[in-house]
Amino acid sequence: MHKFVAIVGTNSDNSTNRKLLQFMQKHFADQATIELVEIKGLPMFNKPEDKQIPAQAQAMAKQIDQADGVIISTPEYDHSAPAALMNALEWLSYYVNPFADKPVMITGASYGSLGTSRAQEHLRQILDSPELRARIMPSSEFFLGHSLQAFDDDGNLVDQTKLAKLEDLFADFQTFVDITKQLNHANAANKQEIHDIDWANR
Amino acid sequence: MKLVGIAGSVADKSYNRLLLKYIAREFKDVVDLDVLDINDVPLFNQSDDQTDSPAVQAISNKILAADGVIIATPEHNHTITASLKSLIEWLSFNIHPMSGKPVMIVGASYYDQGSSRAQLNLRQILESPGVDAIVMPGNEFLLANVKTVFDENDNLKDDRTVSFLKETLGKFTKFVKVINKMNEKEDPGWQSEDLESHGKVETTVEGVDMHAADWVEKAAEKTNAAEGDDYVKLDRGLLTVNQLNYFLNSMPIELTYADANNQFIYYNHFLEAKDMLAARTPGQAGNPMADCHPKRAIPHVQQVIHMLRTGQTDMFRLPVPGMGPDKYVMHYYKAMHDAKGEYKGINELVLDIMPIVQYYLKHTGQMLVKDPDADTDAVSGASTNTKPEKTDAVSGASADTEPEKPATAEPEKPDEVSGASANS
Ligand SMILES: Cc1cc2nc3c(=O)[nH]c(=O)nc-3n(C[C@H](O)[C@H](O)[C@H](O)COP(=O)(O)O)c2cc1C
Numbered sequence: 001m002h003k004f005v006a007i008v009g010t011n012s013d014n015s016t017n018r019k020l021l022q023f024m025q026k027h028f029a030d031q032a033t034i035e036l037v038e039i040k041g042l043p044m045f046n047k048p049e050d051k052q053i054p055a056q057a058q059a060m061a062k063q064i065d066q067a068d069g070v071i072i073s074t075p076e077y078d079h080s081a082p083a084a085l086m087n088a089l090e091w092l093s094y095y096v097n098p099f100a101d102k103p104v105m106i107t108g109a110s111y112g113s114l115g116t117s118r119a120q121e122h123l124r125q126i127l128d129s130p131e132l133r134a135r136i137m138p139s140s141e142f143f144l145g146h147s148l149q150a151f152d153d154d155g156n157l158v159d160q161t162k163l164a165k166l167e168d169l170f171a172d173f174q175t176f177v178d179i180t181k182q183l184n185h186a187n188a189a190n191k192q193e194i195h196d197i198d199w200a201n202r
Numbered sequence: 203m204k205l206v207g208i209a210g211s212v213a214d215k216s217y218n219r220l221l222l223k224y225i226a227r228e229f230k231d232v233v234d235l236d237v238l239d240i241n242d243v244p245l246f247n248q249s250d251d252q253t254d255s256p257a258v259q260a261i262s263n264k265i266l267a268a269d270g271v272i273i274a275t276p277e278h279n280h281t282i283t284a285s286l287k288s289l290i291e292w293l294s295f296n297i298h299p300m301s302g303k304p305v306m307i308v309g310a311s312y313y314d315q316g317s318s319r320a321q322l323n324l325r326q327i328l329e330s331p332g333v334d335a336i337v338m339p340g341n342e343f344l345l346a347n348v349k350t351v352f353d354e355n356d357n358l359k360d361d362r363t364v365s366f367l368k369e370t371l372g373k374f375t376k377f378v379k380v381i382n383k384m385n386e387k388e389d390p391g392w393q394s395e396d397l398e399s400h401g402k403v404e405t406t407v408e409g410v411d412m413h414a415a416d417w418v419e420k421a422a423e424k425t426n427a428a429e430g431d432d433y434v435k436l437d438r439g440l441l442t443v444n445q446l447n448y449f450l451n452s453m454p455i456e457l458t459y460a461d462a463n464n465q466f467i468y469y470n471h472f473l474e475a476k477d478m479l480a481a482r483t484p485g486q487a488g489n490p491m492a493d494c495h496p497k498r499a500i501p502h503v504q505q506v507i508h509m510l511r512t513g514q515t516d517m518f519r520l521p522v523p524g525m526g527p528d529k530y531v532m533h534y535y536k537a538m539h540d541a542k543g544e545y546k547g548i549n550e551l552v553l554d555i556m557p558i559v560q561y562y563l564k565h566t567g568q569m570l571v572k573d574p575d576a577d578t579d580a581v582s583g584a585s586t587n588t589k590p591e592k593t594d595a596v597s598g599a600s601a602d603t604e605p606e607k608p609a610t611a612e613p614e615k616p617d618e619v620s621g622a623s624a625n626s
Contacts, residue, residue, distance in 0.1 A: 013249035044245050044285050045278075047213035077291050079330035080281075080323065083246045087284030122281065122323065129280035 002032045002177055005067040007060075009074035009085040009108075009123075011040035016109040016147035017073040023155055024071070024107075028170055034071070037063060045090035057091040064098035069177045070134070073107045076119035081126065093131035097194040101187050103180045104134045105173045107142040107166075109150065115143030131197055133190055135183070137176045140169050203375055206268045207237040208261075210275040210286030210324075217310040217348040218274035220356055225272070228357070228364070229371055235272065238264060245284070246291035253296045259541075261289065262299040267543045270304040270378040271335070273328075277311055277320035287327070294332035301334040304381040306374040308343040317344055338377045341370050392508035397500060399465040399490035406463055410488075417488025456480055458550040464491045464507060479531050480522075480552045510537035511545045530556045 006021040018036070025034040042056055053061070064070055074081050092098055106123055108116030120141060127134040142165065144150055150158060157163045207226065209219035219237065226235040242257035252258060265271060275282045293300050307324055309317030321342055328335040345351060345363070353359050358367070399412060407421040414420065421427075428434055431442045441449065450457065451472035456479055459468035466489050475481040486494055495503055509515045518535040525531055534551040563569060 011245070011247045011249075040247075042245075044212060044288070045283070046285070047211075049214070077246075078287075078294050078327045078332050080287070080327050083284045083288035083291050086279070086281065086287055087245060090278055090284055093279055118326075125319070125323075126279045126281050131279050 002068040002174060003066070004032055004034045004069050004071055005037050005064050006034050006071040006073070007037050007039065007085075007088070009039070009072055010082050011038075011084040012075075015075070016111075016144070016150065017075050017107075019151050019155055020107060020109050020144060020147070020157075021071065021073050023151065023157055024166070024170070026155070027157075027167075031170070032174065035063065035067075039084055039088040042084075042088055042091060045087050045094070047094070051095045053091050053094055053096060057088070058096075060088070061092055061096045061098040064092070064102065067102075069103035069105065069173065069180075070099070071105045071107065071173075072123065073109065074116055074119050074123050076108065076110045076112075076114075076116040079118040080122040081119045085123070086126065089126055089132065093129075093194070095195070097133075097191050099127065099132045099134040100191045100194055101180070101184070102134050103173070103177045104136045105140065105169070105176075106136065107144070109144035109147035111146065111148055113145045115145035115147070117141070117143055131194060133194060135176075135180050137169075137173055140172060142166055142169055203233050203270070203378060204268045205233050205235045205270050205272055205378075206261075206264050207235050207272045207274065208240060208286070208289070209237065210240075210273060210283050212241045212283075212285045216276070217312075217345075217352075218276050218308075220348075220352065221308060221310045221345055222272065222274050224352075224356060224358060225367070225371065229368065232368075232371060233375060236264060236268070240285060240289050243285070243289045243292065246288040246295070248295070251296065253292060258289075258292045258297075262293060262297055263541050263543070265293070265299040265303065268303075269382055270306070270374065271300070272306045272308060272374070273324065275307065275309045275317055275320045275324050277309065277317040280319045281323045282320045282327070286324075290327060290333060294330070294334075298332070298334060300328065302381070302385045303335050304374070304378040305335045305337045306341070306343075306370070306377075307337060308345070308370075310345040310348045312348055313346060318342065336381050338374055341373055343367060343370050389512060392501075392505045395464060395504040395507045395511070397464050397490060397492035397495070397503060397507075399463045399492075401463050403461060403463045405461060406465070412465060412488050412490050413493060414488065415485030418484075421488060454553065456482075456550075456552040458482070458552075459547060460491055460507075460550065461547040462511070462545050465489070466491055466494055478552075479525065479529075479554060480533065480550075506535055507548065510535060510548055513537070513545075525554075528556060529554045530559070 006025065008015060008018045008021060010017055021034070021036055025036060028034065037060055039060075043054060072085070074085055077083070089099075104127055106120050106127075108120050108123075110116045110119070120143070124136055126132065127136050144162065150162075152158055157166070207222035209216055209222050211218055222235070222237045225233075226237055229235070238261055240257075240261070242255075243261070244252050244255060244257070273286070275286060278284075290300075305328055307321050307328075309321050311317045321344070325337050327333065328337050343366070351358055351360060351363065358364050399406075402408065407424055410417060410420045410424055422429065429443050431444060433440055433442055434446060436446075450470040453470060455470075456473075457468075457470045458466065458480075460466050466486060468487060469482045471482075471484060475483045482494075491503065491507075492500065506518050506520075509518060516537050520533040520535070522531045522533055531552065531554050536549045536551065538546040538549050540546050559570075
């Protein structure tokens with residue numbers, strides 16, 4: 001069974017994105033182990049000269065490193081991913097490389113009707129950067145619009161069409177993870193290149 | 203032109219900050235650029251609203267008061283930094299100071315084209331509805347290879363880069379003017395100034411007759427006002443009400459406070475009306491400004507207030523002759539604003555500047571002589587033969603807000619525009 005890390009893409013206490021990941025954790029329990037990871041508590045990224053990242057970020061990096069894949073659920077703030085998520089990804093690319101060649105599935109929940117379409121595109125662009133080099137599952141988008149109304153009292157997705165889509169995408173992700181494992185020839189080189197990025201120079 | 207500069211970095215060393223500081227120095231004749239610090243801005247959190255934190259408020263207020271904003275962005279992970287994004291989120295959550303603001307984006311990076319993606323991203327973010335800024339199209343200024351482009355004094359070495367930057371900045375100043383013109387609210391005109399104070403502002407004390415001679419006592423009772431030895435916290439200090447009175451009453455200037463509702467609510471009462479340069483009586487405090495002026499002076503007063511309220515001028519100066527050759531009495535009308543730039547009324551300062559002039563002449567061994575080229579009789583008040591003023595102090599300062607009848611400051615009725623006058 002695959003082991004996935006699910007990153008809650010916000011530091012907000014009442015997050016519908018957290019609800020979505022909690023639902024996935026429960027709903028897919030017989031297909032995969034999903035561990036939720038919080039980004040709340042990380043300090044603001046400031047490019048420290050000692051090249052040290054906070055203990056919390058180190059623990060996250062380790063968890064991601066050991067996982068078969070990562071699910072990130074992002075809110076949308078100002079047509080883009082929240083600063084808190086960008087901040088976590090800055091730490092997770094600073095002289096560490098947990099995302100290198102890591103399969104990533106992106107989901108997103110927002111209060112409006114578009115359901116984070118722009119934030120997800122932004123997040124793809126970030127994860128595709130030379131500092132992160134994640135392997136984002138292509139042609140797969142899960143948008144949960146009107147997210148405040150999307151769950152029942154037990155935290156289950158109300159909309160059955162949405163649920164079916166999520167199940168299909170999750171099945172695809174499982175396959176994508178297996179395929180990605182075979183695309184491994186450049187793994188070492190990729191990790192090395194990230195490691196060699198001189199952050200003092202950007 | 204007042205601009206604020208925001209460098210999207212909280213790292214100790216930032217070439218983007220260096221670039222903004224350079225622009226502020228090099229082009230200080232073109233723009234007044236205040237480079238802000240974003241280091242103390244907390245990471246945005248939707249469930250922990252820190253909009254009111256000093257760091258966010260300070261930046262918001264400076265943006266509100268500025269004509270435009272220049273943002274210098276680094277590029278991390280193909281996008282802008284979390285620290286810059288976090289600031290923008292605060293400025294789009296419960297407050298929206300960027301709304302309608304002209305913005306120019308620049309970026310410094312270590313490589314060729316290093317910040318182009320971040321700049322594009324930033325543009326999209328700034329134009330999202332919650333932020334609602336107006337970003338200057340085109341004109342990307344990407345400073346590449348930053349390690350080699352600054353000299354030891356942190357100035358840009360390459361003349362072509364400097365002239366391109368200058369050209370871009372020149373375009374931005376035009377852009378700022380156009381956008382701010384577009385944003386201007388329709389001016390209802392000086393006739394809209396209500397000197398009867400029918401409206402109300404946040405501080406207006408309701409239910410007390412403004413015309414009453416004991417308005418101060420009644421309004422103080424109603425508001426449970428601090429008095430005597432009660433402490434008042436001020437920017438910057440702490441005084442008791444008594445101390446505040448000692449302080450204000452020892453100013454060698456007659457001070458009058460007229461609020462944004464055109465109500466005369468205070469003067470520093472250290473002289474009797476007959477000894478004042480602009481007479482006020484204790485019973486007048488609280489009056490609508492219309493009570494304190496002769497009817498024919500009302501349009502002039504309205505014009506001056508309106509210019510101050512709408513920011514056409516920050517201070518209006520009016521010499522008021524008629525007190526003999528030994529005095530040169532100036533009335534200064536200074537607009538007051540809160541930290542957000544909101545109009546809060548007028549501070550009228552009345553003083554005789556002759557003693558100051560005399561003191562200066564005596565101590566520097568100089569004397570006054572008539573300027574043979576002067577076409578206005580500007581110094582007439584100070585010269586021995588006092589001639590009636592011909593220049594039109596009020597309407598002359600605002601050609602586009604002329605009253606129906608041209609205004610003339612008549613020497614024998616000196617206090618037409620001032621906040622109050624006891625004998626009218
Ligand atoms: C600063 C700010 C900006 C926002 N901008 C957007 C936006 O551009 N598009 C959108 O659909 N929702 C926007 N929202 C509302 C979000 O949909 C909502 O806060 C969030 O996505 C819900 O995710 P969560 O429940 O996991 O916190 C914004 C909210 C905040 C606080």
